[in-house]
Amino acid sequence: MKLRSARSAVTAVAATAVLLLASTTNETSASTSSGIQPLAAPTVAVYPPIQNASIWDRFGQTSPASHHRVFSNWGYVNDWSVDIYQNPGATVVSPFGSKTSNGSTVTVRVVTMRPGCATGNLADGGWRIGLEASDNATGTVVGRADVMHVDQKPDSITVGATVGPWTRLGQTGRFRYSSCYQVNGNTGAHIHLEVINRTKYSCYINRPAGTGLGDETSIGHVGTLNSGPQQPC
Template sequence: MTSRLARTLGALALVLGALAVPATPTAAHATADPIGIYPPIQGSSTWDRFGSTAPANHHIVFGNWGYTSDWAVDIYRNPGATVVSPFGTRTAAGHPVAVTVVTVRPGCATGNLADGGYRIGLEARDTTTGEIIARADVMHVDNKPSGIAAGASVSPWTRLGETGRFRYSSCYQVNGDSGTHIHLELINQHRYSCYLKRAAGTTLTDETVVGRVGTHYSGQRAAC
């Protein structure tokens, strides 16, 4: 076999091998059907108000399916604002999204609601395919309605509770109303979701997309 032929066959084998085995890139390989993530606070809110809780470096506290969450961020609003699900109502392909409560418990390790309110876990499912896409943890929720319990179905307008001030502790280090926030975490069922980069102190609305789930990034804290 000539060296040229051997080289050609070797290159062909590499190409076929690459086609046979999925790559693990550093960039995104989005699925065909991601879901938008919105602020979990009804009305206006503020992204990373003090410049210390951006997803690129904010601590990740929770996990699902045996893995820690993909990314976390604090979104700010004074006490008394309505807290809602962060999942969009439809996938990119237009499939309806169903959201179910999977976790309701005190958010802080002490188990005391006065230290940091509720952690409410939500699961998003594509109702057309039946596929579970992602979960979200919404933390520091106050005044949770009794109907918000594991197994409950919620819409983007369902009131999960309110933003609230809690006592200063190792779990919740807030000194004034301006520091009141919701700690939000997202995790994909498969591979990693992403967040949209924005400047600290950016004002958000109900229609501001802050991230996407159902994307296939290769690691935690991925920017879309």
């Protein structure tokens, strides 16, 4: 399995191009007309939290533009959320890239570990694992992600643990039908992902419902300067 650091080179080129574009005299008018702010440096790419193949918004009901945001970090509701689907048994991993857009290494540590549903019963929806990404060059916390509906969590995944891009956090699973988890078949098994910036707002990459994803498919960024939540990059 190739490391996610390989993908950061593409991310860095893309971020540099956006920064160069933002320095032109058209910056103000472009930002105003689109409602989206330019990327800040450094950013960290967000990837699917499922190893190998997965499916973005499989049934067209969980678009990041409108999908419910359940969790909060730093006293704020997370910026955006999406459901990413794969049948039970798929390996769940950190969604953060291993390098920033300017090439610095990224450290990801576990900051939240609790049952995902309000009942506190794992049978109702599995684990919620909260992860925090920091830029090693500056020590700056860039963003966080909540990875929800994780089954079969290893004992080594605890609050304070440092995880790599391919560290196994658990697997996708099926849980009993409840107000917290309304899934009837294996094709509905999914990870509910929520993302937030430390400052300003992160963004997602807009994709059609049912789009197939791979390990190297970027689905968003943290560290961006978007003007509000639930905005595309």
